[in-house]
Amino acid sequence: xxxxxxxxxxxxxxxxxxxxxxxxxxxxxxxxxxxxxxxxxxxxxxxxxxxxxxxxxxxxxxxxxxxxxxxxxxxxxxxxxxxxxxxxxxxxxxxxxxxxxxxxxxxxxxxxxxxxxxxxxxxxxxxxxxxxxxxxxxxxxxxxxxxxxxxxxxxxxxxxxxxxxxxxxxxxxxxxxxxxxxxxxxxxxxxxxxxxxxxxxxxxxxxxxxxxxxxxxxxxxxxxxxxxxxxxxxxxxxxxxxxxxxxxxxxxxxxxxxxxxxxxxxxxxxxxxxxxxxxxxxxxxxxxxxxxxxxxxxxxxxxxxxxxxxxxxxxxxxxxxxxxxxxxxxxxxxxxxxxxxxxxxxxxxxxxxxxxxxxxxxxxxxxxxxxxxxxxxxxxxxxxxxxxxxxxxxxxxxxxxxxxxxxxxxxxxxxxxxxxxxxxxxxxxxxxxxxxxxxxxxxxxxxxxxxxxxxxxxxxxxxxxxxxxxxxxxxxxxxxxxxxxxxxxxxxxxxxxxx
Amino acid sequence: xxxxxxxxxxxxxxxxxxxxxxxxxxxxxxxxxxxxxxxxxxxxxxxxxxxxxxxxxxxxxxxxxxxxxxxxxxxxxxxxxxxxxxxxxxxxxxxxxxxxxxxxxxxxxxxxxxxxxxxxxxxxxxxxxxxxxxxxxxxxxxxxxxxxxxxxxxxxxxxxxxxxxxxxxxxxxxxxxxxxxxxxxxxxxxxxxxxxxxxxxxxxxxxxxxxxxxxxxxxxxxxxxxxxxxxxxxxxxxxxxxxxxxxxxxxxxxxxxxxxxxxxxxxxxxxxxxxxxxxxxxxxxxxxxxxxxxxxxxxxxxxxxxxxxxxxxxxxxxxxxxxxxxxxxxxxxxxxxxxxxxxxxxxxxxxxxxxxxxxxxxxxxxxxxxxxxxxxxxxxxxxxxxxxxxxxxxxxxxxxxxxxxxxxxxxxxxxxxxxxxxxxxxxxxxxxxxxxxxxxxxxxxxxxxxxxxxxxxxxxxxxxxxxxxxxxxxxxxxxxxxxxxxxxxxxxxxxxxxx
Numbered sequence: 001x002x003x004x005x006x007x008x009x010x011x012x013x014x015x016x017x018x019x020x021x022x023x024x025x026x027x028x029x030x031x032x033x034x035x036x037x038x039x040x041x042x043x044x045x046x047x048x049x050x051x052x053x054x055x056x057x058x059x060x061x062x063x064x065x066x067x068x069x070x071x072x073x074x075x076x077x078x079x080x081x082x083x084x085x086x087x088x089x090x091x092x093x094x095x096x097x098x099x100x101x102x103x104x105x106x107x108x109x110x111x112x113x114x115x116x117x118x119x120x121x122x123x124x125x126x127x128x129x130x131x132x133x134x135x136x137x138x139x140x141x142x143x144x145x146x147x148x149x150x151x152x153x154x155x156x157x158x159x160x161x162x163x164x165x166x167x168x169x170x171x172x173x174x175x176x177x178x179x180x181x182x183x184x185x186x187x188x189x190x191x192x193x194x195x196x197x198x199x200x201x202x203x204x205x206x207x208x209x210x211x212x213x214x215x216x217x218x219x220x221x222x223x224x225x226x227x228x229x230x231x232x233x234x235x236x237x238x239x240x241x242x243x244x245x246x247x248x249x250x251x252x253x254x255x256x257x258x259x260x261x262x263x264x265x266x267x268x269x270x271x272x273x274x275x276x277x278x279x280x281x282x283x284x285x286x287x288x289x290x291x292x293x294x295x296x297x298x299x300x301x302x303x304x305x306x307x308x309x310x311x312x313x314x315x316x317x318x319x320x321x322x323x324x325x326x327x328x329x330x331x332x333x334x335x336x337x338x339x340x341x342x343x344x345x346x347x348x349x350x351x352x353x354x355x356x357x358x359x360x361x362x363x364x365x366x367x368x369x370x371x372x373x374x375x376x377x378x379x380x381x382x383x384x385x386x387x388x389x390x391x392x393x394x395x396x397x398x399x400x401x402x403x404x405x406x407x408x409x410x411x412x413x414x415x416x417x418x419x420x421x422x423x424x425x426x427x428x429x430x431x432x433x434x435x436x437x438x439x440x441x442x443x444x445x446x447x448x449x450x451x452x453x454x455x456x457x458x459x460x461x462x463x464x465x466x467x468x469x470x471x472x473x474x475x476x477x478x479x480x481x482x483x484x485x486x487x488x489x490x491x492x493x494x495x496x497x498x499x
Numbered sequence: 500x501x502x503x504x505x506x507x508x509x510x511x512x513x514x515x516x517x518x519x520x521x522x523x524x525x526x527x528x529x530x531x532x533x534x535x536x537x538x539x540x541x542x543x544x545x546x547x548x549x550x551x552x553x554x555x556x557x558x559x560x561x562x563x564x565x566x567x568x569x570x571x572x573x574x575x576x577x578x579x580x581x582x583x584x585x586x587x588x589x590x591x592x593x594x595x596x597x598x599x600x601x602x603x604x605x606x607x608x609x610x611x612x613x614x615x616x617x618x619x620x621x622x623x624x625x626x627x628x629x630x631x632x633x634x635x636x637x638x639x640x641x642x643x644x645x646x647x648x649x650x651x652x653x654x655x656x657x658x659x660x661x662x663x664x665x666x667x668x669x670x671x672x673x674x675x676x677x678x679x680x681x682x683x684x685x686x687x688x689x690x691x692x693x694x695x696x697x698x699x700x701x702x703x704x705x706x707x708x709x710x711x712x713x714x715x716x717x718x719x720x721x722x723x724x725x726x727x728x729x730x731x732x733x734x735x736x737x738x739x740x741x742x743x744x745x746x747x748x749x750x751x752x753x754x755x756x757x758x759x760x761x762x763x764x765x766x767x768x769x770x771x772x773x774x775x776x777x778x779x780x781x782x783x784x785x786x787x788x789x790x791x792x793x794x795x796x797x798x799x800x801x802x803x804x805x806x807x808x809x810x811x812x813x814x815x816x817x818x819x820x821x822x823x824x825x826x827x828x829x830x831x832x833x834x835x836x837x838x839x840x841x842x843x844x845x846x847x848x849x850x851x852x853x854x855x856x857x858x859x860x861x862x863x864x865x866x867x868x869x870x871x872x873x874x875x876x877x878x879x880x881x882x883x884x885x886x887x888x889x890x891x892x893x894x895x896x897x898x899x900x901x902x903x904x905x906x907x908x909x910x911x912x913x914x915x916x917x918x919x920x921x922x923x924x925x926x927x928x929x930x931x932x933x934x935x936x937x938x939x940x941x942x943x944x945x946x947x948x949x950x951x952x953x954x955x956x957x958x959x960x961x962x963x964x965x966x967x968x969x970x971x972x973x974x975x976x977x978x979x980x981x982x983x984x985x986x987x988x989x990x991x992x993x994x995x996x997x998x
Binding site: 050 | 525526540722
């Protein structure tokens with residue numbers, strides 16, 4: 001192991017940059033959980049001042065000097081150190097290669113774009129939003145150019161979220177998945193079995209909160225190193241010893257808050273499993289959005305929708321809400337937990353059709369970047385795809401191309417991570433079942449320690465040493481593939497919907 | 500008004516520095532209100548990284564350049580602009596004149612000192628704490644020297660908290676106050692009237708929270724621009740549109756949480772009354788700790804211990820806690836609210852004897868800095884003073900010289916602000932009564948708007964344009980004097996204790 005001054009100084013500097021960045025995340029958490037309504041402008045000034053300080057720290061020329069020195073001595077570094085240098089170079093280039101004018105223009109456009117999107121969505125008026133998308137596309141391409149991705153602009157957008165991934169590889173995976181999922185979704189939609197989630201009504205918030213906290217603690221979320229609060233939209237932020245999740249409560253949708261919280265718990269367990277002394281370097285940061293999503297999905301879907309999980313928690317659930325579930329059979333409850341129905345809106349989708357929503361967006365993004373689709377043709381392209389993939393045609397753009405916030409600030413290339421995460425979750429699941437065939441019996445006993453320990457060692461503690469495809473190969477022994485997800489969905493939903 | 504580029508750039512820069520500083524305050528608030536127990540080390544790393552960023556921003560050489568330019572053109576600035584430049588110079592010198600090594604040494608010593616104090620207090624062992632005090636004294640003197648206060652080191656410590664104030668002026672005020680307060684305290688101690696605060700027992704926390712929120716909102720605290728939470732020790736932080744108070748609840752001490760919260764409300768009203776666009780400049784920052792304390796004390800004591808206040812809130816209090824106050828007469832309640840009894844511990848003291856605790860500390864600090872008292876003689880000097888001022892001798896150092904945290908990190912010169920604030924509160928109070936003789940009738944009707952509007956205009960919106968003595972003169976028409984405080988205490992406590 002190389003132990004020169006440059007490496008030590010580099011990692012100390014990266015830790016400071018990371019600490020400042022994590023302060024920004026805390027400000028955002030606070031904004032959604034605590035901020036007095038009148039303080040928005042003051043908070044924006046704090047975020048702007050902090051962003052300036054973070055940028056100054058991240059673009060410190062000394063970092064460039066240490067990197068140049070270490071890159072000349074790569075042979076004397078060990079694998080971990082090389083991963084640290086590689087990731088630091090990536091961050092440093094992004095901090096230094098974008099002209100300040102461009103960064104300001106993009107930030108301003110992001111804010112304008114958000115408001116334009118919100119207005120256009122409310123008015124169901126795509127024409128007003130189209131110029132925003134044109135500008136965001138142009139800015140994204142310019143950004144890719146500054147960083148040396150000319151001609152591979154959409155790959156750059158993907159690589160930002162999932163290092164090492166690209167559009168061609170995703171296209172192959174999604175094509176294969178689509179061939180299987182479209183007919184599976186159709187079959188379920190035509191099944192005579194009908195879940196009735198509306199049978200769950202009138203669950204007091206305090207009881208939901210208690211139950212949810214018991215469940216998430218049992219799964220392994222460490223409340224000495226994290227917390228859960230309430231916000232408008234559930235999310236998880238923070239890392240290491242200070243991980244903050246949120247959820248929301250609706251008396252007539254107890255499964256919504258529970259599964260949201262379990263999803264965020266999956267993200268939280270990943271972040272709590274990173275190595276605190278290594279925060280800010282490749283050894284102490286998540287591997288990318290797809291791997292992150294694989295963790296939230298695995299706990300939300302493979303674990304918390306399983307029979308074993310509910311054999312453990314159903315008695316407690318019934319004990320806490322005796323009147324609310326008096327007339328609900330175990331089968332009805334399980335079917336409500338696993339309700340599948342095509343919907344126009346991505347965020348309302350079940351775990352079968354959700355993937356089709358993602359494929360739709362990926363295909364449109366790819367065509368936009370390739371110049372094969374004009375922005376003004378997006379609404380009709382969306383409608384055609386929705387009909388082909390989901391069997392539904394949005395009657396308004398609000399339920400179609402205007403539904404998502406992501407593109408309004410130029411976050412192209414983000415959607416694929418959700419579906420890649422679902423694939424990886426299922427692939428991990430079958431690998432885990434090979435190693436631990438009795439896993440659902442663990443769940444029945446309320447014991448999730450084996451599963452968490454395995455994820456800790458094989459995924460969480462790995463940090464960003466490996467990219468998505470390499471990590472998948474190392475951990476599961478094969479290439480990332482959609483067939484595990486298809487198998488999982490068939491095994492779970494086939495019997496339930498009698499298909 | 501001078502409107503050159505240097506002034507605009509200076510104030511924009513000051514606003515950014517202030518925004519970063521306010522992020523640090525939010526981190527501290529979060530630490531005391533939200534932080535998971537296992538996250539202390541991670542938070543310390545965030546604070547350290549942020550402190551570095553704040554120092555870099557505050558010592559930016561361009562600030563020095565703009566200041567030099569503006570100081571050459573003072574004649575073309577208006578009064579407000581001159582105040583801004585004067586205060587910016589003060590902050591800039593403090594950010595740039597202390598050597599980096601010294602700042603690090605002081606920070607490390609502050610942390611070590613805190614832990615040494617906590618240990619020495621627990622063990623009641625002053626000898627182990629004495630070297631910390633020696634070192635803190637030496638560091639304070641060095642700091643004063645760097646900033647050009649040689650020979651006036653204690654004045655420097657005072658000026659840090661109350662710009663423009665000094666030890667000689669405080670000494671004259673405190674001597675006069677002491678002559679009156681010592682006999683008043685003795686008379687009350689010998690009074691046959693005995694308050695019985697222990698009659699208030701078993702107040703549910705939720706009810707206390709509701710009542711406290713109603714009261715503080717009625718006083719004028721704007722919950723759209725602030726919030727209240729629970730922490731171990733009550734405090735108030737933040738400014739402008741985001742002011743955060745805390746309190747604590749004990750079922751058997753409902754007056755403790757209520758009056759703590761009203762005290763913090765006084766601080767909060769001041770901060771909410773600063774001009775948000777001017778935050779970070781002398782036009783949008785409080786005038787000093789004594790003025791700050793005058794606001795918390797005025798609302799806590801002159802307002803909330805008054806008959807008028809309780810004529811308004813007693814019916815609601817009884818309505819919310821009918822069983823708890825069933826056997827408590829209005830007189831007993833009012834006496835419990837105004838309980839006076841000498842105590843060895845400052846933070847438990849009533850509003851009469853509290854000032855004597857402060858005078859004791861001021862006199863010892865002054866002698867320490869003048870070299871008239873050796874650190875090893877502090878415990879016996881403390882005991883002698885406590886007997887002379889309070890009529891009590893601490894049986895242990897834990898109840899004497901070891902009770903306060905302030906000196907452990909070198910915060911000398913802070914204590915006097917508390918008593919100066921009490922003086923100013925009383926002086927403002929009689930000025931206000933001259934202008935609004937019917938003020939207590941306002942209170943009886945639950946109307947605090949006249950009082951708040953007057954404080955807003957005359958104190959809050961003034962920012963740091965004037966120092967303590969100038970502000971007092973401008974607002975009350977006379978020099979700062981202890982006679983108003985003495986008059987107020989006599990008028991309130993004389994009849995109650997029949998003396």
